[in-house]
Amino acid sequence: MKDIEDIIIRSFRESSRVKEVFVNENLSRLVKVIDVITRALSGGNKILLFGNGGSAADSQHIAAEFVNRFMIERPPLPAIALCTDTSVITSIANDYDFSEIFSKQIRAIGNEGDVAWGISTSGSSPNVLKAFEAAGRLGITTIAFTGKDGGEMARIADHCLNVSSNSTPRIQEAHITAGHVICDMVDYKLFKNPDDKS
Numbered sequence: 486m487k488d489i490e491d492i493i494i495r496s497f498r499e500s501s502r503v504k505e506v507f508v509n510e511n512l513s514r515l516v517k518v519i520d521v522i523t524r525a526l527s528g529g530n531k532i533l534l535f536g537n538g539g540s541a542a543d544s545q546h547i548a549a550e551f552v553n554r555f556m557i558e559r560p561p562l563p564a565i566a567l568c569t570d571t572s573v574i575t576s577i578a579n580d581y582d583f584s585e586i587f588s589k590q591i592r593a594i595g596n597e598g599d600v601a602w603g604i605s606t607s608g609s610s611p612n613v614l615k616a617f618e619a620a621g622r623l624g625i626t627t628i629a630f631t632g633k634d635g636g637e638m639a640r641i642a643d644h645c646l647n648v649s650s651n652s653t654p655r656i657q658e659a660h661i662t663a664g665h666v667i668c669d670m671v672d673y674k675l676f677k678n679p680d681d682k683s
Contacts, residue, residue, distance in 0.1 A: 496654075499652070499655055500654075500655055500658050500659075503648060503649075503650045503652070503655040503656075503658070503659050504658070504659050504662055506649055506650075507646075507648050507649070507659045507663070510647070510649060511646050511647070511663075514644060514645070514646055515646060515663065515666065515667070517644060518628055518644050518646060518667060519667055519670045519671060519674070520674075521600060521626055521628065521643075521644060522600055522628075522667060522671055523670075523671050523674045523675060525598060525599060525600045525626065526562050526563070526671065526675065527675060528598055529598075530563075530596065530598040530599045530600065531563035531564060531565060531596075531599050531600075532548070532551060532562075532563065532564040532565070532599070532600045532602055533564075533565055533567055533590075533591060533594070533595060533599060533600065533601050533602065533620075533625075534547055534548050534564060534565070534566045534567065534568075534602045534603075534604070535566065535567040535568050535587040535590075535601075535602075535603055535604070535612075535613065535616060536568065536603060536604035536605055536610070536613060536630075537568070537605070537610055537612070537613075539606070539653070539657050540604035540605055540606065540610075540630075540657070540660070541566070541568035543604055543630075543657065543660055543661055543664060544566040544567070544568055544602075544604055545566040545568065545569055546661065546664070547564070547566075547602075547661075547664040547667075547668065548564040548565060548566040550664075550665070550668040551563070551564035551668065551671075552564055555665075555668040555669060555672055556669060556672065557672055557676060557677070559672060559675070559676045562671075562675075565594070567586075567587050567590045567591070567616075568586075568587075573586075573590060574586045577589050577590075583611075583612060584611040584612045584615050585612070585615060586612050587603075587612050587613065587615065587616035587619075588612070588615040588616045588618065588619035589619075590616075591616050591619045591620050591623070591625065592619050592623070595619070595620060595623050595625050596623070596625070597623060597624035597625065598624070598625070598626075599620075599623075599625045599626070600625065600626050600627075600628060601616060601617065601620035601625045601626070601627045601628070602627075602628045602630070603616055603617060603627065603628070603629055603630070603638060603642070604629075604630040604660060605629070605630070605631055605632075605636065605638055606631070606632040606633070606648075606653045606656040606657060606660075607631075607632065607633060607636050608629065608631035608632065608633060608634070608635045608636020608637065608638040608639055608647070609636035609637055609638070610638075613629075613638060614637055614638060614641065617629070617638065617641050617642060618641070621641075626643050626644070627641070627642045627643045627644070628642060628643065628644045628645075628646070629642035629644070629645040629646070629647075630646055630648075630660050630663065630664075631645060631646070631647045631648070632647065632648045632649075632650055632651075632653070632656030632660075633647075633649075633650070633651055633656075634647075635647040646663055648660065
């Protein structure tokens with residue numbers, strides 16, 4: 486039992502440490518990402534989120550916070566998780582290739598001024614990279630949530646928030662915390678302090 490308790494405590498401490506390092510390394514970039522998303526939403530554009538596995542779940546989670554609400558009562562905000570429509574995803578994967586599942590959706594519904602927010606703990610998911618390439622051709626701003634060394638996503642994204650860890654669970658925990666902070670600050674800028682939409 487003592488071994489299990491020690492492992493639990495170690496996991497919580499490591500999660501806290503990774504988040505502390507993340508905010509120290511990314512604070513100014515996080516503020517910039519909040520500004521980019523606020524500006525897109527205040528201009529009538531939308532957020533397109535996508536990732537695989539746990540990152541797909543995070544995409545859906547964050548999209549729900551925008552569309553429904555986060556902490557305050559306010560109008561719904563346009564955000565779409567591109568990993569939820571199984572008919573679209575499986576038809577693209579079957580007829581073309583799994584690497585195209587997000588890029589084709591971006592080409593179908595993305596518009597200049599939108600934000601494409603890709604999440605990958607490795608920073609190297611081929612379908613997320615292709616989505617960023619498609620977004621770039623359409624004038625859509627790209628935001629990468631990555632881990633490890635950031636991978637190729639860190640090099641091609643307009644904005645990258647990287648979690649300096651090799652542990653997938655710790656990266657995901659930092660990602661969802663950052664996602665919650667972004668939702669909270671976008672709400673603050675749009676509805677609590679509406680003069681600050683920079």
